[in-house]
Amino acid sequence: MSKLRIRVDQDKCQGHARCKSLAPELFELDEYGNAHEVGDGTVPAGLEDKAWLAQTNCPEIAIEVTEE
Amino acid sequence: MSDSPSASFLPEHPPVTDWVHDFDHTDPVWTDDPFPIWETLRAASPVVHTERFLGCYMPTTYQAVKEIAYDTEHFSSRRVIVRDVRPEISARAPPITSDPPEHKPAKQVLLPPFTPDAMKRLEPRVRAICNELIDEFIADGHCDAAARYTKHIPVRAIAHMLGIPEKDGDLFIKWIHQILELGIKDENEMMSGVREMTGYFMAHLEQRKLAPSDDLISQLLRAKGAGGQPLTDEHVLGSLRLLLIAGIDTTWSAIGSSLWHLARTPADRERLIAEPALIPTAIEEFLRAYSPVTMAREVMKETTISGCPVKAGNMVLLSFPAANRDPAMFPDADKVVIDRKENRHAAFGLGIHRCVGSNLARMEMQVAIEEWLKRIPDFRLDPAGKVTWSEGTVRGPRQLPVLFGKNA
Ligand code: HEM
Ligand code: SF4
Numbered sequence: 168m169s170k171l172r173i174r175v176d177q178d179k180c181q182g183h184a185r186c187k188s189l190a191p192e193l194f195e196l197d198e199y200g201n202a203h204e205v206g207d208g209t210v211p212a213g214l215e216d217k218a219w220l221a222q223t224n225c226p227e228i229a230i231e232v233t234e235e
Numbered sequence: 236m237s238d239s240p241s242a243s244f245l246p247e248h249p250p251v252t253d254w255v256h257d258f259d260h261t262d263p264v265w266t267d268d269p270f271p272i273w274e275t276l277r278a279a280s281p282v283v284h285t286e287r288f289l290g291c292y293m294p295t296t297y298q299a300v301k302e303i304a305y306d307t308e309h310f311s312s313r314r315v316i317v318r319d320v321r322p323e324i325s326a327r328a329p330p331i332t333s334d335p336p337e338h339k340p341a342k343q344v345l346l347p348p349f350t351p352d353a354m355k356r357l358e359p360r361v362r363a364i365c366n367e368l369i370d371e372f373i374a375d376g377h378c379d380a381a382a383r384y385t386k387h388i389p390v391r392a393i394a395h396m397l398g399i400p401e402k403d404g405d406l407f408i409k410w411i412h413q414i415l416e417l418g419i420k421d422e423n424e425m426m427s428g429v430r431e432m433t434g435y436f437m438a439h440l441e442q443r444k445l446a447p448s449d450d451l452i453s454q455l456l457r458a459k460g461a462g463g464q465p466l467t468d469e470h471v472l473g474s475l476r477l478l479l480i481a482g483i484d485t486t487w488s489a490i491g492s493s494l495w496h497l498a499r500t501p502a503d504r505e506r507l508i509a510e511p512a513l514i515p516t517a518i519e520e521f522l523r524a525y526s527p528v529t530m531a532r533e534v535m536k537e538t539t540i541s542g543c544p545v546k547a548g549n550m551v552l553l554s555f556p557a558a559n560r561d562p563a564m565f566p567d568a569d570k571v572v573i574d575r576k577e578n579r580h581a582a583f584g585l586g587i588h589r590c591v592g593s594n595l596a597r598m599e600m601q602v603a604i605e606e607w608l609k610r611i612p613d614f615r616l617d618p619a620g621k622v623t624w625s626e627g628t629v630r631g632p633r634q635l636p637v638l639f640g641k642n643a
Contacts, residue, residue, distance in 0.1 A: 181589035184351055188515065188597075199346040200594065223577040224519075226585055 169234045171210040171218050175202045179229035186225055190217035202229075248287065255279040259287050260317070260529065260552060261419060266626045270569065273557040281541035288317050290549040292534070293557075297565075297581070299541040300558035303532060303551060304585040306540075307334050310532035310551060312588065316628055317531045317550045318419050328477040329470060331588065338587055340461040345474060345591045348396070348451050354598040357396065361599055364391045364401075365606040373610060376642040377617060381491050381635035388603050389486035392595070393478060398450025399439060406435065407479050415484055419627050429476070436475045440468060451478075478592070485527050486596045488631020489582075490603045492525035493518065495632050496571060497604070498616050503573050508612050511605065517573035518600050523580035524571045526556035527631050530584065555581045556630065614639035 173193060175186070182200035186193070192214055194202045210218045210232075222230045251262045254272050259265065265272055276283050277295040284292050294300045303310050311334050313324055324332075329341035347353070368387055372378040390404035410428040418425030439452055447453045455474060460466045466474075497504045507514055532551040539545065559580045562568040583590035590596070616622065620636025 181586060182346070183583060183589060184594055185519075187351060196350060196352075198350065199343060200350045220576070224579060226579045226581055226583075227589075228579075 171215050172233050172235055173204045173208045173210060173218050173222070174231045174233075175204055176229045176231065177201070177203075179227045180225075181227050181229075183226050186221040186230060189224060190214065190221040193218055193221065255283055256285070257287065258283060258285045258293060260293075260554075261626055263626075266624050266630075269556070269630070270560060273554070273560055277557070277561065280543060282543035282545065284549070288319060288550055289321055291317055291552055292540075292545055292549055293552040293554060294540060295554075295557055295561075296541065296563060297558040297561040298563070299543075300553060300555060300581065301585050302540050303553060304581075304588070306538070307338075307587065309534065309536045309538040309545070311535045312338075312532060314533045314550065315531050316415075316419065317552050320422055321550075322422060328473045328480070330591075331477055331481065335587070337461070341470075341474075342587075342591065344455065344458040344460060344466065345478075348454060349591055349594055351594045351598075354594045357392065357595070358598055358602060360395055361388065361392050361602045362606060364388055364395075365603055366610075369606065369610050373640065376640040377636065377638045379620070379634055380494050380637050381487075381632045384607070385491040385494065385603065385632075385635070386487050388490060388599055389483045389596075392599055393482050396451045397439075397475070397478070398443075398448060398452055403435075406431075407483060411480055411484050414480055415629055416625060416627055432476055432479070433472055436472050437468075440471060481590070482592050482595070484625070484629040484631070486592075486599050488527035488625065488629050489522060489525070489596060490600050491632040491635055492527065492630075493521040493600060493604055494607065494637075495616075495622065495635055496521060496525065497608075498614055498635075498637050500571070501615075503571070504608070504612070506573065507604070508608055511608075513574060514601055514605060515597075516575070516578075518597060518604065519578050519580065520571055520573050520575045521600070522582040523559045523565065523575070523578055525631075526559045526580070526582040527629050528582065528584075528590075529554045529556055529628050529630070530588075531628075555584060611639045613643040615643065 180201050184200055186202050187196050193205055195205055196202055218232055222232045248259055251257055251259050254275055281296045281299040282292050282294050294303055312332055315331055330338050333341050368384050372383050390407055391401040394401045410432045413424045413428030443453045443456055455471045458466055530553040532553055534545055534547050534549045537546050560568045583593040614637045617636035617638045622632050623634040625631055625633050
């Protein structure tokens with residue numbers, strides 16, 4: 168299966184924190200509640216569904232998921 | 236009634252007969268059941284207009300709501316309630332009434348106390364509040380859940396955060412009613428609510444200056460605004476007013492609508508009891524389907540939204556609730572699907588004004604529903620009672636009579 172990578176667009180993220188609650192392994196929040204991908208955004212095997220779940224629930228369409 | 240104490244009321248609104256060209260979100264028909272009205276408006280146009288409220292548009296689709304929420308150049312937040320009157324702007328409440336560039340610094344001072352981690356620390360107190368409330372009525376087998384339960388949770392939670400007595404909650408509820416509901420039609424009620432609230436908080440500010448602590452009021456007094464300067468008293472007071480106005484009715488409504496749904500839907504109740512891990516997903520669906528908060532903007536410059544011309548000088552009724560019922564965005568938009576997988580709902584707004592309290596509100600909703608279902612797993616609407624809904628900007632049940640226990 169192809170590897171997924173996620174990235175949070177900092178200009179779009181408004182800190183709804185949906186991603187953090189759906190996929191806590193993949194996102195972290197700063198002191199203002201805005202999200203960043205954990206590490207370089209590589210999605211560990213087994214967490215692909217959570218990555219897509221976060222992507223499809225972000226109200227600001229701020230999460231990009233790419234297949235490598 | 237000649238001896239009415241509300242002589243300053245503007246004339247009552249005539250009933251609506253043509254929703255598409257003359258909509259009115261304070262009409263009793265809208266208050267009671269707005270969903271079919273939104274469907275009619277959406278079928279007519281992505282943006283509709285009324286001459287009421289001195290001229291007001293309403294975007295009816297998710298797309299149109301989003302375009303306006305993202306466009307801070309043509310749409311200002313300086314007025315965030317659609318009202319009959321448009322008086323000079325006096326009591327400002329940054330960041331909700333701010334536009335760029337002043338919005339960002341005003342918002343950033345409020346964000347750190349409301350992160351999900353901060354809410355985790357508050358959660359045990361909220362759980363205890365819910366149980367204290369349930370203790371008071373569980374033996375009765377019936378209660379008005381809006382008056383006895385949902386109303387008090389947000390008040391006590393925010394009071395706890397602010398470091399003010401939880402028992403002052405009834406005062407807050409009165410001021411908010413004056414500002415959000417009576418104030419739409421009556422300027423005097425609005426001003427008197429604002430004045431009393433400001434006086435109350437001024438006293439607390441003075442106290443914190445003498446004896447600082449680590450509550451939210453003290454944190455705001457310590458915070459640095461734009462340019463590293465401490466915030467002015469006026470700014471802190473505005474923010475405190477805002478947290479109360481924005482944080483109480485809204486969450487009260489959201490918890491109430493969730494309970495109302497569960498009272499009428501045994502299958503969903505049973506499923507959440509069997510699968511409590513689904514509760515957060517169900518909460519997002521309740522937020523979508525029964526979004527409590529409608530905001531406003533003022534059109535500053537002519538533009539087009541979803542192809543419709545929009546002219547300066549009008550207000551905009553920014554209905555996140557109607558956006559969340561748009562079938563172009565949500566399949567089966569009028570169904571409540573408690574395990575809905577894709578749910579980019581806009582109940583907490585879109586763009587820079589995203590609700591500061593969204594993590595608090597979600598935590599309160601989750602805890603309130605969890606604790607209720609644990610102790611009152613089986614309940615239904617009281618057929619002898621009447622459910623009533625608030626009018627205007629924030630929609631939720633204000634009377635919610637339910638039966639349970641020996642009456643279930
Ligand atoms: C379920 C409950 C709630 C709902 C549905 C809700 C909804 C909203 C919405 C739609 C906005 C966007 C306003 C706009 O675009 O003009 C907003 C803003 C705001 N809300 Fe909430 N809210 C809730 C609870 C709370 C709570 C508990 C607090 C704080 C204690 C709060 C504080 C704020 C503040 C300060 C803003 C202004 C943010 C800004 O302008 O940047 N809200 N809320
Ligand atoms: S859900 Fe989207 S907007 Fe919200 S914090 Fe995550 S990336 Fe940001």
